[in-house]
Amino acid sequence: MGTLKLSGVAVGTLENIDLEVAPGEIVCLSGPSGGGKSRLLRAIADLDPHGGQVTLDDINQSALPAHLWRGKVMMVPAESAWWHDTVGEHFPQSVGNTLAQIGLDPGASTWPVTRLSSGEKQRLALVRALSYEPSALLLDEPTANLDRDSTAKVEAWLCERIRADKLPTIWVAHHEDQIARVANRHVHITGAGIEALEVAG
């Protein structure tokens, strides 16, 4: 897996963003709400028009058809959507083993989507995204709806998968303690740009 590289990316109020994320590296992104964190992830996934260049493993975003790019550089939104009747229909492959690791019932794939809680949806959305075997991950507050226990399980599982599959990862996070637990690097949005911060601990 290659490096995810942003050069001169401009979207919304953000201008000229440069960032390099190495394979298996987790860069936590923080910033004020409305500061453009989600917009930046959407630009990297090519869901919003934007300026500048994004490359993965030296392949330019615009060199690939958009859906192939998004299949590689996969964004998991803060609020996931579910459109089929049952959970399992959303997955390209069986995921029973993974579910137990993050505190979900292994039989959850037979559940109707209407009975999912917001925390269950959030965890299942992460499993769904990873089951498509992406080459890079863009996570928008992946543990926002989870309690402390589930958060710890999801963080451990995500870090293990990210390092094992060598996925360059941008992880939008609010809490300093979560950033300290998972981040290799931490960047913070200030105004129109980003600045690198020390990772505590």
Add this chain to the structure above:
Amino acid sequence: MSVIALSWWQLALAALLVIALAICTFLARLDVGKTLLIAAARTAIQLTLVGLVLEALFAVGSLHWVALMGFGMLLLAGREVVARQKYPLRGGWSFGIGTLSMFISAFAVTVLTLTAVISPTPWYTPQYAIPLLGMLLGNTMTGVALGLDRLTESARRSRDIIENRLMLGESWQQALGDFRRDAMRAGLTPIINAMAAAGIVSLPGMMTGQILAGTPPALAVKYQILIMFTIAAGTGFGTFAAVALCARRLFDGRERLRLDRLRST
């Protein structure tokens, strides 16, 4: 059998019924009395004018004038398609897509029916061409407008589903597929229902008109069947084309959902 002529005072009696209805809606505070009366007045005025135009057109009967009339009707139908959209595409795209799809379906089916099925001499004889085109355009317009409205509305409402599917690497066709099929079904449903119920629940308006005007029922029925089939074909192909074109326009070259291309009224 001769036709009983209708005089204006007889129509005025029918108009009294509409006025009575308007008074009732006013008393019941439904707030539609004014719109009802304006619509009724528009019916009378518009149809009278069309009657004059048709009288003149039938007298001339040349291809130029028939074609001009046809295109005039097409443009008005295109405008009506836009007027029925809650969220039309910006920059005249809804008008363009609606007009183009009605042109390739309603016009093609009308010309085909005139030349290959009814075969009057000449084929553009306005007594056949104009009513046939009118029936086809009117119904195709309904199908196209319903299909487009359903598509743009569900794209707005289900934005998070469509974008989540895009995020998982689906192409725009896959991400929109369910909504596109829904929209095409919505456009086709009225004509399917009309064909299924024709003659049982209601006597179709055109056939009723023909019978009242003295045509033998058996012949009126044949024409009605012809009209229903051509309407089904025109509506179906028109809706297909319009929904497919509009779906494409909802996404840009990078397969991004572009709801900013919809006007929110």
